[in-house]
Amino acid sequence: MAASAGPEIERLIALLSKLPGLGPRSGRRAALALLKKRDTLLAPLALAMAEAQAKVRTCSTCGSLDVTDPCAVCADGSRDGRLLCVVEEVGSVWAMERGGSFKGRYHVLGGLLSALDGVGPEALRIGELVARVGGGEVAEVILALPATVDGQTTAHYIADRLAQTNVPVTMLARGVPVGGDLDWLDDGTIAQALRARRPA
């Protein structure tokens, strides 16, 4: 793209274009919207980003994101530590929490096994999961992974690895649409799939 605005503006456009859902053209539109609303949108967003950058950290227990470590879910004594829900990403934790029907704890893998993308077990937080389940408190592991090839491969691999612990491993019922991503499901579907969970 030819330079058409000053370097400060071009840099803003280039960085905005890297956000998922935005490209070079929509990045320019976003930059223009920000620059037109410098006081009402650009300044608050810059501040929110700086705050998030300074405060948000990865929970060392579950791998989720929060301003505290352990995160609010891990630190909440009223939640059921015997139920451990394994998810692909932090976005899935947010989706489950919006559903509001799960009162246990989470374990964020940080991705899925993928032969195509060369993602092996050591790239994910699977060792931490095995150690956590081996700790004794967990009475059931619920795999809330997408119903895709990579999701199911990961589910089977985890079920195998956890077999030695004798802790029952379940997975979300086939209420999850095939090929669907947990982050995009409506709350009702998540609640239904959670109720109808079955042995892996």
Next chain:
Amino acid sequence: MAASAGPEIERLIALLSKLPGLGPRSGRRAALALLKKRDTLLAPLALAMAEAQAKVRTCSTCGSLDVTDPCAVCADGSRDGRLLCVVEEVGSVWAMERGGSFKGRYHVLGGLLSALDGVGPEALRIGELVARVGGGEVAEVILALPATVDGQTTAHYIADRLAQTNVPVTMLARGVPVGGDLDWLDDGTIAQALRARRPA
């Protein structure tokens, strides 16, 4: 949307969702992408936004955005001050500059006349345009406004207002697709429409 992450993260999501092209769901995905890449994406973007907020200002001559006032185009003595191109928004200036075939100066209206949205002449920089053209240097006013109802209404209104100055007013040729927005055009179409401009 139910709170599912901490208030810092929810605030970031809410502000990102206000960007054009993003909604509540894609705002969450953008926030997640930023929080996963805190050092490589979130920090540089927060910095770029803070810099833009501190440095970028509206040019008091043409109404465009730049880190200097007058902007780089208005301050560039090698550009032809006799040609004045009137555009709807700063995005149109960027689009014209990417095309690279225009070597005159700009006047940004800041919108279009719209009976439906209640935008009258006083809401736009039309008074400034008349004063600027009356100043004597301008030898031709080129209206580069979208080929929409509001764009053409605005073009006719401006042509009427400038009739008293005896400066010729032209408009971009019908190379601009009807209903199209200047910001989304390819450079070749812009160059062609500029060459074939005709009296308003």
